[in-house]
Amino acid sequence: MKRKAEKQQAAAPVSALSAVAARRARQQQAQAAPIPKTEVVVEIPVGPPTKKPKFSDDESNSLEDAKESKAHRTRSSRKIETTPSLPPKHGRQEQSQPPERPKSRLPSSVGSREDRQEDAASQNHLMDSDGIAEDEVTSVLGDADGFEAPTEIPPELHNFPLSKARLNKDNVAYADKDKICVRVKEKMNLALVGQYDLWVKKGVISLMGAKLHPCARAYRVYAPSTHSLPVIKCVSGSNGEAEVEIKSCKSGLTRLHEISPLYQKIWNGKVTAADKMTLKGKLKNSRRTFSVLYTSADDSFKRHLRPLHLDKKWSASMKALSHKQGQLRVLVCGPKASGKSTFSRYLLNHVLSPAPEVENGFVNSDGCAFLDLDPGQPEFATMGQVYLAHLRAPFFGPPFTHPSLDDTEDGQILRAHFIGATSPKEDPDHYALAVMDLMEQYRLLLTKYPQCPLIVNYPGWIFGQGLEVATWLVRSLGLSDVVYMSEKGPAEVIEPLGGAAIEARVALTILPSQPTDFVSRSSAQLRAMQIQSYFHMSHYGGLVNPLWQAMPLSRTRPITVKYAGSTSGILGVMVLGAHIEPSMLREVLEGAVVGVVAVESTKALAGSVSSNRESQNTDDETMDQDLDMDDEKDLRSNADDAPRPANGDLANGIVRVPEDNLPYLYSGAGTSVPLNPSSSSCLGLALIRAVNVTSHQLELSTPIPASRLEKAFEEGHQLVLVRGQIDNPNWAISEEYYAARAAERRYQKEGRIDGVDTEKHQKTLAILHERVRRASNVPWMTVVEDNSRRHREAAARREHSLWKLRKKAYAESESEAEY
Known part of the structure; x- marks a missing residue:
C-alpha cells in the first residue's frame, strides 16, 4: 500500500x-x-x-x-x-x-x-x-x-544440477557404442535419462531404494522424463568406490511414440556432453538408449528434469521398517499427492534388495507381498483393480513400464479384483469385501512363505468414508506399522487414525509429504499410458524383461468369443455403477475396456442378484440362487424390449437382450451388483472391438496369457465381462492415425536423405497419404489440419510447458474429497 x-x-x-x-x-x-x-x-x-x-x-x-x-x-x-x-x-x-x-x-x-x-x-x-x-x-x-x-x-530452473560426478578418463573404466563402465565414488551420484541395463561389478550402490550388491544379474532400469530420474549412488566399496556397467537395451517401449503422442520425447534426446566424451573414436552417429546428464541444461529437449532424492526422515523410516524383516506389516496412507506411491515403491525395493547373508544375518528368500488398494494408480496392474502381488526382485521404473506381472520370474499377481472405477468411493462395500478377500489370500501365502513381509498401499481417499475404511483396515489387518504421509495433518484425520493404531497396538509414523511440484503428464494421461502399455506388452519365454509392439490394435487379429449357444465362451456381461437399459447394452460394450472376471462358484452370481450378505450368512446354496420373480415380471411390464431369461435359468440372473441375444447379468433395477470377491477374481482386461450379432461373437483384444485362460477353464470357472466406469480408450481410437502419420514421415525422411524422387517413390507416398486420410476418418475422432507458422510456434511452446500441482491438505478440499 x-x-x-x-x-x-x-x-x-x-x-x-x-x-x-x-x-x-x-x-x-x-x-x-x-x-x-x-x-x-x-x-x-x-x-x-x-x-x-x-x-x-x-x-x-x-x-x-x-x-x-x-x-x-x-x-x-x-x-x-x-x-x-x-x-x-x-x-x-x-x-x-x-x-x-x-x-x-x-x-x-x-x-x-x-x-x-x-x-x-x-x-x-x-x-x-x-x-x-x-x-x-x-x-x-x-x-x-x-x-x-x-x-x-522459468529460465533459472533450466540449469538444475542432476549428477554430482562428471565422467572423465579416471572414472570411466571402458566404453563403446553400447555401454560404459563407470567408477562411482562415495558421496557422488549419477543421473541418467532413458533405459538401460545396470550391472554392479564391484562395491554396493543404491538405486530407487534398493541396495544392489555385485552379482551376475543385470537389472533393467527405465528412467523417462515423466517422473523424477533415478540416481545411482555409491554406498560402499573398495577404495571408496563402486564399479557399474551401464548398457543400452532395446525393449520396444520407445517405439510407442509412433502410436501415441503421450510417449513422445520422454526418453533421452541428442548426445550429451558426457556421452560425447565416452563416444570419442567410436562409430559415427553412435547413440545409446541412455544419456548421462550433469544438469538439466544438458537435455536437448529442454525438459523439466529433476533427480529423485529422498527426505532424510523417509530414509530413516525405511531402514527402521526393513529391520523388522519377516514381521513387517505396514500400511502406507495419506492425502492425495503426498508421495505414497513413491514411498511404497522405495520401501518395496529396499525390502527386496538381494543383500548377502553376512550383512545382517537375514536373507529375504520369501520375497515380499504387495497389497495395492489404489485402483486409480496401481503399481503392477492397470486402473480399476486392487490386487495382491508376490514379488521377488526390485523393480526400477514407473508403473507404465511394468503394467502386468504375467509370466514373469520376478513376481506374480496372486489374486486381483476388478473394482471398475478409479476410486473406491464408487462402491465402498464391494471395495471392503475385496480387501478382506485379498488379506485372506495373504494369510494363505504365509503358510508357504512364513517370512514374507507385507506392504499395503492405500489410496488418497483419506477423508470422510475413506477415513472410516482406513481405520477399519488398521484395526482388522493385523498390521505392525502405519505410515501417514503428511506432517500437516489435518487433526480430523490424524486423531481417528492414531486412535485406531493405539487400539490395535500398531506403531504410527508420520512423515513429511514429498510431492512433485511440476509434472508433464496428468493422472489421466499416465493411466492412458499405462493401459496402452499393458495392451502392447508381451512376455516371451526365456526372456527376463518384457517386449512391446508398436502395431496399432486395429491391425492385430482379434480373439473371437461366442456369447450364445452351446459353445459360448462367456457366462455373461455386466455393467457397474450406471443404469443401462438392456437395449443399449451393445452400444455400451463396443469399444469399451472390460474386466475379464473368473466366476469360481455360483455364490459370486448370487451376490450380484440379491446381496453379498446373503451369500455369506446362509448355509444353503439353493437360497443363494433365488431370484425375485415379481421383479422379473415388473421388468417385463415396464419395457417393451424386456430381456428374456437365458434358457429359463433365472437363478443366475442372466437375461437375454432380444435383438442381440447378449447375456446380461441384469438385476432388474437397471444395474448390476458386483460379483462377490470371495468367489471371483479378475484375470485382466480386454478391449471389445465389435459385437457381431449375426454370428453371436465378440471380437476382443487382450494381453491375458492363454495359459491363464486355459487354467481357469480347467478349474471349472466361467468368465464374465464387466464394464466399469474407467476411462474410455481414446488412445485406441487414434492409434492407427498416429501410426499412419509416423510411417508417412519416416518414408519422407528416408527419401530426402537418399535423394529419391522416382515415380515409385511418389506412388508409395500417395499410398501412405491415403492411409493417413482413411485413419483420420473414423468414428469418434476429428482431425483438423493446420500447418501455419503461427500454429507451429504455439505448439513448440506447449511442448515445453509444465503443470503445477495444486495440493490442498484440509478436510474441505475438493481435491481430497473428490478423489
Whole structure:
C-alpha cells in the first residue's frame, strides 16, 4: 500500500492525457518487439492459486479483444478430438473440481503499474502472434485433474544440477557404442535419462531404494522424463568406490511414440556432453538408449528434469521398517499427492534388495507381498483393480513400464479384483469385501512363505468414508506399522487414525509429504499410458524383461468369443455403477475396456442378484440362487424390449437382450451388483472391438496369457465381462492415425536423405497419404489440419510447458474429497 501511494504521489504532476499517451506508447513498443521464448517468466506460487490480477481499463479492453478473436483463430489448429471425449490432462492426480483460477500467464505477484502494463502488453502480443493464448488451450484440461495451467519453465530452473560426478578418463573404466563402465565414488551420484541395463561389478550402490550388491544379474532400469530420474549412488566399496556397467537395451517401449503422442520425447534426446566424451573414436552417429546428464541444461529437449532424492526422515523410516524383516506389516496412507506411491515403491525395493547373508544375518528368500488398494494408480496392474502381488526382485521404473506381472520370474499377481472405477468411493462395500478377500489370500501365502513381509498401499481417499475404511483396515489387518504421509495433518484425520493404531497396538509414523511440484503428464494421461502399455506388452519365454509392439490394435487379429449357444465362451456381461437399459447394452460394450472376471462358484452370481450378505450368512446354496420373480415380471411390464431369461435359468440372473441375444447379468433395477470377491477374481482386461450379432461373437483384444485362460477353464470357472466406469480408450481410437502419420514421415525422411524422387517413390507416398486420410476418418475422432507458422510456434511452446500441482491438505478440499 505504501508503494502504491508513493507511485500516485510521484505521478500527480503529470496530466492524465500525458499518462494515457505514455501508456499507449509503451504498449505499442512492447507489441512491436518480438518476445523471446525464454523471456516469459512465470512466478511459481508456493501456496494456493493466487487471485486474478487486476488490470486497467485499457488493459482489460485489449485482453477482451484478444479473447474474442481467439475462436476463429483456433478453428484450423491441429488437434485430435475423440468422443466421448475425456479431456487430456496434465499431472498425476485424480479427477476433481477445483475452483476457478486466473487464465492470465502474468506473474502472480503484483508489482508496479508500469510492470503490470508491460506484462499485459506482452500477453496481448502472444495472443495476437500465436492466435491463441497458451493457457486458453489447456486451462480447462488442467482443472479436471486438479492441476493449474501449464507454464513455461522459468529460465533459472533450466540449469538444475542432476549428477554430482562428471565422467572423465579416471572414472570411466571402458566404453563403446553400447555401454560404459563407470567408477562411482562415495558421496557422488549419477543421473541418467532413458533405459538401460545396470550391472554392479564391484562395491554396493543404491538405486530407487534398493541396495544392489555385485552379482551376475543385470537389472533393467527405465528412467523417462515423466517422473523424477533415478540416481545411482555409491554406498560402499573398495577404495571408496563402486564399479557399474551401464548398457543400452532395446525393449520396444520407445517405439510407442509412433502410436501415441503421450510417449513422445520422454526418453533421452541428442548426445550429451558426457556421452560425447565416452563416444570419442567410436562409430559415427553412435547413440545409446541412455544419456548421462550433469544438469538439466544438458537435455536437448529442454525438459523439466529433476533427480529423485529422498527426505532424510523417509530414509530413516525405511531402514527402521526393513529391520523388522519377516514381521513387517505396514500400511502406507495419506492425502492425495503426498508421495505414497513413491514411498511404497522405495520401501518395496529396499525390502527386496538381494543383500548377502553376512550383512545382517537375514536373507529375504520369501520375497515380499504387495497389497495395492489404489485402483486409480496401481503399481503392477492397470486402473480399476486392487490386487495382491508376490514379488521377488526390485523393480526400477514407473508403473507404465511394468503394467502386468504375467509370466514373469520376478513376481506374480496372486489374486486381483476388478473394482471398475478409479476410486473406491464408487462402491465402498464391494471395495471392503475385496480387501478382506485379498488379506485372506495373504494369510494363505504365509503358510508357504512364513517370512514374507507385507506392504499395503492405500489410496488418497483419506477423508470422510475413506477415513472410516482406513481405520477399519488398521484395526482388522493385523498390521505392525502405519505410515501417514503428511506432517500437516489435518487433526480430523490424524486423531481417528492414531486412535485406531493405539487400539490395535500398531506403531504410527508420520512423515513429511514429498510431492512433485511440476509434472508433464496428468493422472489421466499416465493411466492412458499405462493401459496402452499393458495392451502392447508381451512376455516371451526365456526372456527376463518384457517386449512391446508398436502395431496399432486395429491391425492385430482379434480373439473371437461366442456369447450364445452351446459353445459360448462367456457366462455373461455386466455393467457397474450406471443404469443401462438392456437395449443399449451393445452400444455400451463396443469399444469399451472390460474386466475379464473368473466366476469360481455360483455364490459370486448370487451376490450380484440379491446381496453379498446373503451369500455369506446362509448355509444353503439353493437360497443363494433365488431370484425375485415379481421383479422379473415388473421388468417385463415396464419395457417393451424386456430381456428374456437365458434358457429359463433365472437363478443366475442372466437375461437375454432380444435383438442381440447378449447375456446380461441384469438385476432388474437397471444395474448390476458386483460379483462377490470371495468367489471371483479378475484375470485382466480386454478391449471389445465389435459385437457381431449375426454370428453371436465378440471380437476382443487382450494381453491375458492363454495359459491363464486355459487354467481357469480347467478349474471349472466361467468368465464374465464387466464394464466399469474407467476411462474410455481414446488412445485406441487414434492409434492407427498416429501410426499412419509416423510411417508417412519416416518414408519422407528416408527419401530426402537418399535423394529419391522416382515415380515409385511418389506412388508409395500417395499410398501412405491415403492411409493417413482413411485413419483420420473414423468414428469418434476429428482431425483438423493446420500447418501455419503461427500454429507451429504455439505448439513448440506447449511442448515445453509444465503443470503445477495444486495440493490442498484440509478436510474441505475438493481435491481430497473428490478423489
